[in-house]
Amino acid sequence: MNASTIDFPVQMNRNESNAPGQNMQKPNSPEPEAHAIAPATAFQIGKLSVSFGAHTVLKDVSLDIKARSVTAIIGPSGCGKSTFLRSLNRMHELVPDARMTGTIRLFGENIYGPEIDPVVVRRRVGMVFQKSNPFPTMSISENVTVGLRLNGIRNKGILQERLEKSLKMAALWDEVKDRLNAASTSLSGGQQQRLCIARALAVEPEVILMDEPASALDPLATTKIEELILDLKKDFTIVIVTHNMQQAARISDQTAFFYLGELVEYAATRKIFTNPSVKQTEDYVTGRFG
Amino acid sequence: MESASHHSYRKGKNVLMQLVTLACALLTIIPLFLIFFHLLRSGFGSLNLAFFTHLPRPVGEPGGGMANAIVGTLVLLGLATVLGVPFGVFGGVYLAEYASRRVAWIIRFTADILNGVPSIIWGMAVYALVVLRMKGFSVLAGGIVLGMMMIPMVLRTTEEVLLLVPSGYREAALALGISRWRTVCSIIVRTALKAIVTGLLLSLARVAGETAPLLFTAFGNSVWSHHLSDPIAALPLQIFTFAIAPYDDWHRQAWAGALVLLLMITLINIVVRLLTRDRFAK
Structure with a gap:
């Protein structure tokens, strides 16, 4: 599954922080990339390829994703942007024939390391889906706290505190505080999606992946989600896949353009939309194809 | 035009x-x-109080009831549930959530064949496996045969309703860092619970009316049974015995027994539905 054999063992980073003088200066340090580890970078992705069976979906993608900023992934349908997003929290592994090569590090740690449990990765890297999917058998409050409860947190005080905090962060608290025990399905589409965001926030992830979170919502609900994303980037790293070019331009700091499984261009959003370096990018963002 | x-x-x-x-x-x-x-x-x-509280009386003696057969049916259904529900439900969960395509195909195919096996053959199988070994007809053998009949039915319905749970819920739970088995128990099975219970009820209702396999296993009697190794009466058996006898009195009792059996199944349906009703249903 993981071909990154030359990869730095995860313990190395811990050693570094424990005894900085020793490891840093070692002349035979095996990995030149190690210097790039900085808190400003959330993901370092190196030569990532993903295939399902014989079908290769992503080819040799390398990029760094900045922490506490919004990175938009754009590209026509089938370009691999959803697969890219899912490889960041190992959700693509749910497909039986999935294979991945390359490296993905989250704040320096190889999330595909042999000793890393994908369940733990997903606690650090949350996800919001295109179709809002609150659990229908649970109330609003139960939906928010489900990630905590099913991971063994029983303390009522903690649950109550996280419930309120998460709903406030998701800008939903004022609308639901009087009916926390109502069915989650009684909410409107936009509210349901913000509930899903609150649910993802409640487990306190470091990164939130969003797969076209507003594509099924009306313009007003979309605006609310976008404002929310701009608000959340103060505390979280956000990677968002979107089909909506204006949305990418409005909310993201960096934009990556994918085409046919390859990363065509990756730069500051302003540059991608005003002065792209690659002709294909320009054609796509100006609506000439895709 | x-x-x-x-x-x-x-x-x-x-x-x-x-x-x-x-x-x-x-x-x-x-x-x-x-x-x-x-x-x-x-x-x-x-139908009167005596029908529910008295044992059957010999021919010619008026009165009497089917108390032992009513209790017998409940006991047999209880045993069948204890055996059929865990194996059927867990097997269905395995089939829907964990089995590889190949293994799933084999289990599914086998279960479908078992579901088509005539009930009298189930009775003969359990007769050979249990009755001969225990050297006698018994409550246990009756419960086992009904339970074994329930397993493939419950297994298939459980599998089918689990596969109907939208994959979005599965993904949402896993993306929250919830472990696989927790996701299966607390999200997927929970979401499909009503449908799983409906499947259980259907299979329970079906075996509640089985007569042929009980002829080989529980056998029936007209007294109270006190041990798992005693033969035991059941409503379908009692109805069968009374209905083929040449006495009008017994025929009337058989009709009453059939009515009670139907009401029992309806009642189980209503109670379980109330217990599993949707919290948020209006």
């Missing part, structure tokens, strides 16, 4: 199809009412 007549032709066809489907739907539920009213008419007169 032509398009107008074509329009009315299409409309007519539409109405006709609607009527055909309605007729078929009605035909499906009519037998239930026919059976129910017939049982009421023939059996209700023989």
Whole structure:
């Protein structure tokens, strides 16, 4: 599954922080990339390829994703942007024939390391889906706290505190505080999606992946989600896949353009939309194809 | 002009199809009412307190009831549930959530064949496996045969309803860092619980009326059974015995027994539905 054999063992980073003088200066340090580890970078992705069976979906993608900023992934349908997003929290592994090569590090740690449990990765890297999917058998409050409860947190005080905090962060608290025990399905589409965001926030992830979170919502609900994303980037790293070019331009700091499984261009959003370096990018963002 | 007549032709066809489907739907539920009213008419007169509290009396002696057969059916269904539900539900979960395509195919195929096995053959199998070994007909053998019949039914319905749970819920739970088995138990099975219970009820209702396999296993008697190794009476057996006897008195009791059996199944249905009803249903 993981071909990154030359990869730095995860313990190395811990050693570094424990005894900085020793490891840093070692002349035979095996990995030149190690210097790039900085808190400003959330993901370092190196030569990532993903295939399902014989079908290769992503080819040799390398990029760094900045922490506490919004990175938009754009590209026509089938370009691999959803697969890219899912490889960041190992959700693509749910497909039986999935294979991945390359490296993905989250704040320096190889999330595909042999000793890393994908369940733990997903606690650090949350996800919001295109179709809002609150659990229908649970109330609003139960939906928010489900990630905590099913991971063994029983303390009522903690649950109550996280419930309120998460709903406030998701800008939903004022609308639901009087009916926390109502069915989650009684909410409107936009509210349901913000509930899903609150649910993802409640487990306190470091990164939130969003797969076209507003594509099924009306313009007003979309605006609310976008404002929310701009608000959340103060505390979280956000990677968002979107089909909506204006949305990418409005909310993201960096934009990556994918085409046919390859990363065509990756730069500051302003540059991608005003002065792209690659002709294909320009054609796509100006609506000439895709 | 032509398009107008074509329009009315299409409309007519539409109405006709609607009527055909309605007729078929009605035909499906009519037998239930026919059976129910017939049982009421023939059996209700023989229902009294004694029917529920007394043992059967010998021919010619008036009165008597089916108390032992009613309790016997409940005991047998209880045993069958204890055996059939865990194996059926867990097997169904395995099939829907964990099995590889190949293994799933084999289990599914086998379960489908088992579901088609005539119930008398189940009775003979358990006769050979349990009754001969225990050297006698028994409550245990009766519970085992009904339980074994339930397993493949429950397994398949559980699998089917689990596969109907939208994958979005599965993904949402896993993306929250919830472990696989927790996701399966607390999200997926929970979401499909009502449908799983419906499957259980259907299989329970089906085995509740089984007579042939019990002839080989529980055998029936007209006294109270005190041990798992005793033979035990059951409503279908008692109905069968009374119905083929040449006495009018027994025939009336058989009708009453059939009515009680139908009411029992209806009651189990209602109770379980109330217990698993949707919290948020209006």
